[in-house]
Amino acid sequence: MSSTSSFYLLAFSLLLQGVFGVDPLFNFCSNTGNFTAGGPYETNLNKLFDYLSYQAPPSGFGVGSIGQNSEQTYGLTLCRGDVSSSDCKTCIVDAGFEILKRCPYNKGAIIWYDNCLLKYSNMDFFGQTDLQNRFYMYNLNNVSDPVQFNQKTKELLRQLATEAYANQKFYSTGTMELGESHKLYGLTQCTRDISRDDCKKCLDEIIGELPSCCDGKEGGRVVGGSCNFRYEIYPFVNA
Template sequence: MVCSKSIPLGFLLFCLFHHVAIGASPLYHFCFSKQNYTANSPYEANLNQLLDLLYTKVPPTGFGSGSTGQDPNQVNGLALCRGDVSSNNCKTCVVDASKKLGERCPDRKGAIIWYDNCMLKYSDVNFVGQIDNANRFYMWNVQEVDNPTPFNEKVKELLSGLSTTASSSNPKLYATGEVELDKSTKLYGLVQCTRDLSEPDCKKCLDGAISELPNCCDAKQGGRVVGGSCNFRYEIYPFVDS
């Protein structure tokens, strides 16, 4: 994977990815808080307690949120695993995410990290139930399709349909699907929201992400918009565990 550190649209990061399997390395992270906490402080103790809570709470269902401590040392957080990830792999991902955030955002009061299998976010600000539009990045396949216009239309049609399904008929706020492009090629898609969002806010978040398709993934064989509250991915090969 090759990532550019230029951020031309606010908090957005643009990445390129080839048709290769993504391992256990983080996709990206933001140390979004400008505030630091000190070692052995009440905030650090509350953060550690929150992470312990998420290790236990998240794997059985794939999602969990919580708060520990009282102001001004309260820590709020959530973790989400991809809808097809097993409980064991979910727990491993959440544990790895917390360790990596500690390395990459030491002493920061707010941070978020994404892996292929999960995301983890914590902050001294109570963000639970609110759409996060600030922490977002793009990824796309370096290969382009031969007929961009009909392909782009199919991608938007698939993802828009999945957005409706995830936000209206799935308690996980998660949906996957596929459509035929031709006799030998299928298009595969996935959408997901964090489960602290209401169904209307989930759809609002996903539709907003899908509206970024021309900016991130025009004519690309695969692409993602990944954020703090929702994400989508599409490819011309299967990428979801059955």
């Protein structure tokens, strides 16, 4: 992605959007140039997608680069930490097909699903925190006590950010009691090409956007190219 481009959008979600479907959550197409159909960049990109679909599923994360000079392409994929290897592979394969339809001949793009993200570029972005490619989603339902709920949400996500920082997979999930019969569920995750410290900084920054993205909402997400969080009042990860 171009470091000078501003990719920022608010996306609005109904209660269960993306939970039962396999449609992408969102995507961005870069402005770093176009490639020629049938040319070497397209060939390298297809090889890269194939490589990532085999490399990533066992661990849930993969990076790779194919080609040389102006025809070189760099790619990264991350699956949600609770997703099985088979579902991870399926998501990556689907993402590769879909992003080429949504961003035809673009030399860079990023696409997110519930189960994975896929990013590629003609520029080496490995190890660089991506805070430009980012969007919000939130539940349309409001809570009855937004002040207390927002405080609990921030408390849970900050705890999970610290746990993700310490986790080998830069991933954490957890719950917090909201009352006698209600719980808050949360998730934080980073891509594993960035450093541990940068993961924590990335999560801290997007958690700081809670008032903007999801003030008093029953659920919400800030989803970026290097880190993301999600919270809901129902379970949404695999046990």
